[in-house]
Amino acid sequence: MKGKFFNLLLVLATTSSLIAGTVAAPDPNFHIYLAFGQSNMEGQGPIEPQDRIPEKRYQVLSTFGNCDGREVGKWYDAVPPLARCFARVGPMDYFGRTLAKKLPEEIKIGAVIVAVGGCSIQLFEKDNYMNYKLENYMVDVVKNYGGNPYKRLIDVAKLAQKDGVIKGILLHQGESNNGQTNWPYRVKAVYENILNDLGLKAEEVPLLAGEVVQTSEGGQCGGMNKIINTLPNVIPTAHVVSSVGLKQQGDGYHFSTEAYREFGERYAEEMLKILGDVKVIDTSDNDSCWSEALGYSCCTNSSSPVVYTDDDGQWSVENNEWCGILKNNSSNHSCWANTLGYQCCNTSNCRNIIYEDNDGQWDVDNNQWCGITSENKIC
Structure with missing residues (x-):
């Protein structure tokens, strides 16, 4: 018994730091959306008072530092500018707000946005971005994305996945790739890189692409919409969001603030169609093994003693390995011997009262004392 106790102490000493370093499993009711592009994705609509009212269930994970006190990799209320300093209202503002409004209140929305005004799709090509000749006005923007906008998107997205x-x-x-018929194939490569780098599946993570300002609205690149609309032919999980009827600011490229709001709503409506009937996932399902998401099995002994507690739950040890104690384990909660550092006796066979003291009645399991409870049958 003494050797077995020593082995247990050794396990606790060598692995307690691993348990302490675990983090809670990702919240399945926190829906994250990645966004990238050029100036219309940045947002170029003048910000109005209504845009500054936060939606409590919509947050943005900052990709751009030194901006209104924001730090890269930190969550903030999703009020403009979302993408970077000096950006304005864009489609992502009302995309997230609309989802929050129309999805069950238990679901939160998060956004990760990287966008560089005027850039070609090349800037997001992970093996080709370094050959991109930046315009002077892009240099500081790209620098603040760590010199590699694609990598910044991936790095922050990985944080979001936690x-x-x-x-x-x-x-x-697409405006900076106007008329280029190979654009859909280049987008496909970027999309697939994102999926691969983040361990995502296309059938679970669709691509939503918006049209540019229509020619009928004075758009300078309206002809590009014909190419944009071929995306679903190249990417089966791609969906195109129409810009028909959306007004522009007068420069032929950028939508008005009102149009950005509606555009964001259109993106959201398209996403809602894809999502279908969204169900809230019950994260308080006590019958499920919560510790599996952290790389550990749950304890098989219903009366395993609590040897460590953290934000994730209660832990015990079986076969010199950590195991999570099921949260609805009534046997564990009623086990008076746990407070003394012992398990309660297994209920699979009858028990013999070998010893009795002021704490209770005792038997032996696997050469260890165990406390007898009302759930045990006395032999």
Whole structure:
């Protein structure tokens, strides 16, 4: 018994730091959306008072530092500018707000946005971005994205995956690739890189791409919409969001603030159609093994003693390995011997009262004392 106790102490000493370093499993009711593109994805609509009212269930994970006190990799209320300093209202503002409004209140929305005004799709090509000739006005923007906008998107998205589940990828880009018929194939490569780098599946994470300003609205690149609309032919999980009827600011490229709001709503409506009937996932399901998400099995002994407690739950040890104690384990909660550092006796066979003291009645399991409870049958 003494040797067995020593082995247990050794396990606790060598692995307690691993348990202490675990984090809570991602919240399946926290829906994350990635977004990338050029100036229309940044947002170029003048910000009005109504845009500054936060939606409590919509947050943005900052990809751009030194901006209004924000730090890269931290969550903030999703009020403009979302993408970077000096950006304005864009489609992502009202995309997230609309989802929050129309999805069950238990579901939160998060956004990760990287966008560079005027950029070609090349800037997001992980093996080709370094050959991109930046315009002077892009240099500081790209620098603040760590010199590699694609990598910044991936790095921050990985942080987001610790908190929630990525549900979709939004794109608004194409003006700087106007008329290039190979653009859909280049977008496909970027999309597939994102999926691969984040361990995502296309059938679970669709791509939503928005049209540019229509020619009928004075758009300078309206002809690009014909190419944008071929995306679903190249990417089966791609969906195109119409810009028909959306007004522009007068420069032929950028939508008005009102149009950005409606555009964001259109992106959201398309996503809602894809999502279908969204069910809230019960994260308080006590019968499920919560510790599996952290790489550990749950304890098989219903009366396993609590040897460590953290934000995730209560832990015990079986076969010199950590195991999570099921949260609805009534046997564990009623086990008076746990407070003394012992398990309660297994209920699979009758028990003999070998010893009795002021604490209770005792038997032996696996050469260890165990406390007898009302659930045990006396032989």
